[in-house]
Amino acid sequence: MNTNTGKVTLLSAGPGELDLLTLKAAKALAAADVVLLDDLANPDIVTLAPQARVIRVGKRGGCRSTPQAFIERMMRRYALKGLHVVRVKGGEALLFGRAGEELAALREAGVAVEIVNGISSGFAAAAGLGISLTHRRHCHGVSFVTAHTEDHGEPDWAALAATRTTLAIYMGMRRIGKIADALLASLPADTPAAVVQWAGGADERRLLTRLDRLADDAMKAGFESPAVILVGSAIGESVERVWGDGDANRDASPATHAGELLTDAAIAHAA
Known part of the structure; x- marks a missing residue:
């Protein structure tokens, strides 16, 4: 593992209301340098990441979506620059959120990954x-x-x-x-x-x-x-x-x- 790299947090934003976020999620957002925001997450979640650059990477069925490969490249690029990237996913990140693909891509690049669970x-x-x-x-x-x-x-x-x-x-x-x-x-x-x-x-x-x-x-x-x-x-x-x-x-x-x-x-x- 390259110890000079940053890291990526796969963060579960829950079903919508910000008061359903975990304390661990709030702490990760407060420490974020870059937030990649899912389309199904409450957009007000960015208020918990006041110092972060926010990039919207919406993925909705039947709608124009950000390509998955592009999202993975952004996570790798920013983390390898030494930044803390928080990938915000609606609901529970490990349930139908394509987290498996992202975990594989990040581990292959030697990027440290943290997972924050949430309410599906x-x-x-x-x-x-x-x-x-x-x-x-x-x-x-x-x-x-x-x-x-x-x-x-x-x-x-x-x-x-x-x-x-x-x-x-x-x-x-x-x-x-x-x-x-x-x-x-x-x-x-x-x-x-x-x-x-x-x-x-x-x-x-x-x-x-x-x-x-x-x-x-x-x-x-x-x-x-x-x-x-x-x-x-x-x-x-x-x-x-x-x-x-x-x-x-x-x-x-x-x-x-x-x-x-x-x-x-x-x-x-x-x-």
Whole structure:
């Protein structure tokens, strides 16, 4: 290792709100010379790095994005100049954030790397719904999965359904219909499902429904990326929380009650 080089911190910015950052993340930002800012991170995060040069390196599905190879070259170049580079990633850096490629490129160049963990949007979505992703009454685990593979193919939805785990599906809104149809081949139509947009942020929106109505309900309600899709019987606990027995507001408008948007199907599930 070249001890005269700087270093790169792969920093997890969490789902949006700055108060969800770890103290370790705040310290890394305060010490940064260069910040490479992901498009999904809260842009106000740069206020925690007052001395740093900020370079925006947005990567969004379906949008013009900064090439990954270019990002890796910038990290190497600045670190080899002796600077502390903080690569800010939305959510958890090690989950669907291409951290593996960046780690390999930096290690090959002899650059020291530090990883700062954070809250993934899947966990933030579960918190917003008030559920456990691994409620032992319903499942024995959770599967985090991206909706498309590196070659733009589809995951093995039948195999994922067979795990009987809660499915937390990332980057799936553009193909939510195909996902629902594929899962319906293996799961019951009334399997609880949810979509949480901007999970953990001030603009968070939540949709509770069932698998056979997932795509239609999400489309009608105007849900779009960035959002997490959750599927599994554990999701039904959120319906019970909002419309549980003895709820005096059970006849209130679903669109406004407790900040949730429940469909007729979800209400029927809890009845």
